[in-house]
Amino acid sequence: MARIRPTQVDDDGFWDEERPSRRTKAARYALPVAVAGLAAATIGLVPALASSGDPDLPKISAEELISKMAASDTEQLSGSVKITTDLGLPSLPGGASLSDLGGGAGGEGGDGASAAPDAKLMDLVSGSHTLRVAADGPERQRVSIIEKAAEYSLIHNGDETWAYDSEANAVYHSTAPKGSGAKDDHRRELPKDLKDVTPQQFAKQVLASVDDTTDVSVDGTTRVAGRDAYELLIKPTSDDSTVGSVRIAVDADNGTPLKFVLTPKSGGKAVVDVAFTKVDFGKPTAGTFDFTPPKGAKVTEESDHKRGAKDGMNAKDGMNDKDAQEALSGLKVIGESWDSVARLDGGEGGAPAAQGGDGGAEKDAGGFLGGFGKEVKGDFGSGHVVSTRLVNALLTDDGKVFVGAVDTDALVAAANKAK
Amino acid sequence: MSRAEAGTLEAPAPRRPRPLWTLALFRSELAITFRRWRTLALLGVLAAVPILIGIAVKIETSDGGGVGQGGGGGGEGEAPAFFSQITNNGIFLLFAALAATLPVFLPMAIGVIAGDSIAGEAGAGTLRYLLVAPAGRTRLLLAKFTAVLAFCLVATLVVAVTGLATGALLFPLGDITLISGTTVSFGDGLVRALGVAAVVALSLVGIATVGVFISTLTNSGIAAMATTVGLVITAQILDTIPQLHAIHPYLFPHYWLSFADLLRDPVYWDDLVKNLGLQGLYAAVFGSAAWARFTAKDITA
DSSP, X not given: OOOBOGGGOOSSSSSTTOOOOHHHHHHHTHHHHHHHHHHHHXXXXXXXHHHOSOOOOOOOXXXXXXXXXXXXXXXXXXXXXXXXXXXXXXXXXXXXXXXXXXXXXXXXXXXXTOXXXXXXXXXXXXXXXXXXXXXXXXXXXXXXXXXXXXXXXXXXXXXXXXXEETTTTEEEXXXXXXXXXOHHHHHHHSOHHHHTTSHHHHHHHHHHTOSTTEEEEEXXXXXXXXXXXXXXXXXXXXXXXXXXXXXXXXXXXTOOEEEEEEEETXXXXXXXXXXXXXXXXXXXXXXXXXXXXXXXXXXXXXXXXXXXXXXXXXTTGGGSHHHHHHHHTTEEEESOGGGOEEEEOTXXXXXXXXXXXXHHXXXXXXXXXXXXXXXXXXXXXXXXXXXXXXXXXXXXXXXXXEEESBOHHHHHHHHHHHO | OHHHHHTOOOOOSOOOOOHHHHHHHHHHHHHHHHHSHHHHHHHHHHHHHHHHHHHHHXXXXXXXXXXXXXXXXXXXXXXXXXXXXXXXXXXXXXHHHHHHHTTTHHHHHHHHHHHHHHHHHXXXXXXXXXXXXXXXXXXXXXXXXXXXXXXXXXXXXXXHHHHHHHHHHHSOOOOEEOTTSOEEOHHHHHHHHHHHHHHHHHHTHHHHHXXXXXXXXXXXXXXXXXXXXXXXXXXXXXHHOGGGTTTGGGSTTTTGGGGGGGGSSSOOHHHHHHHHHHHHHHHHHHHHHHHHHHHHOOBOO
């Protein structure tokens, strides 16, 4: 077979550009390499360049910043929020994590098509999620969880709260009781769990616990979602707390918290990282808060759902606010502020009740946790400590549970004191 | 092949090929690609997918139940994207069909066409005759690449159009509830559907370019096809391994499902832009690599 070799034809220009010498042949490969290199450099450098150079803002004291946050009256905004949680929950065999235990059990126990908001909280406990939020005063809010080719939306408009799960094509609907004019009631009406996922809500909760056990300072400036912001650094002074620091980026203009990062004392990745990736303080478009249930979607009314909870008592419905409060009635809080330890007496609903709900599963989970928890002994007897990156839990052998964002020694001390 | 006649040598004098001649090369390349039985068979298989999905959903829901309920309590056994809405609105069959064909059928068909583009000619011994015509290797490569890209578009449109037609025949059409829960008119929905088809076609540019590059590496068309299709599968497996999350954003199938973001309200652009950027990057890197390889290659067959 004759070989046609471009290198050897050089007389008539027939091969035109295809007449490379060995060197130019090699040189051609420089082009793809250069393109790849350029792309790599762009990917590596552009974020670095974009984030360098914190904005120059006038100095401000921590007190001024906090009062600025408190005075912030941002009622209209829309944007995207990225929430990343890494609680360091121990992984179960098969790749599931503890959070899946609760969420998964709910999924199996419930009738998969229900779009009730309760179960969605579990999804947010681990991993990274993108949310879109929009708010127009206390009467209208919307939170959507962006999923792969699907979306879970929670829409609160006046008296009505809709939840729509596009994947299951299921709708959940609840109406505020008639005559409850007060705005606070409406606020409570929007299921707490999902309303609490914006940086504002996180920041509010932390600021509520600011007292003399806390170091608050302003730690420079930063840019979040293209806006200049001050960074508020909050540190517990106590040695026992597992909370390393909390950073809140506060919009320099209007005092809206834009970013919330909670880092554990053990270092490493943040446990909770909630930040706006895009934010717009204009009025959201009018149609944002309208919702009509699509044709053929399965609509669950709130009353049905609650009734189902009473009858069924399955794990997911156990997550209902009301039931959760019942379970929490057996809860005592020991200690103050950052060092507080929650004590749950067994039977009423131990720590796993927060995950599971019905008695049987809880027992199983308890025994299971004991299997990989670290054994500790003290005046209180003996028990197992289950550690995550932020929260530690002590399950005593006599069925008590102590949970707190404190280290093991503090848990044992609390258990001893309770004895 | 017909191209040989199209480019008969008239004068030995050095000259630049006329623009019309260039177009002729592209035209004949397109005609050859789409006249092949193999291409038509691939398109036929792609067209069958939405029809089968439509019939299956119709049969399953004929007793009045929804799709979700049929899955044994839902929960873990996740129904593919958009399936739950098909019975209420036929246009969702278009989206469901695209979501179902994008991971396997479409890239497989692209892999066959792209893998065969250069290596097939080489394997059949026709590549050197193509190069005897004064087209220039770069231009020939471009013509081949264009034909592959055209196939990406046609394949996507075949799935989309049969999906829409089957959906219109079997299910009611009407106003569309977007996945954000907002309802838009049917016309608006059609515009979005067109956008979805365009994004899906562009999502295939990455694998198409990789296929053409692989095709320049070997003289065996089968080897090139198998490698390309194997690469599609490998990349998607890697994309599901959580420990490898660091490389996920650079795998070409990673953002494929982002076409669904066009169905949000407002449209969520982040992943769409990332997807198109990634496909462009693959096209640039592997396109230039294919050029480097093909223009420097010893043509032995």
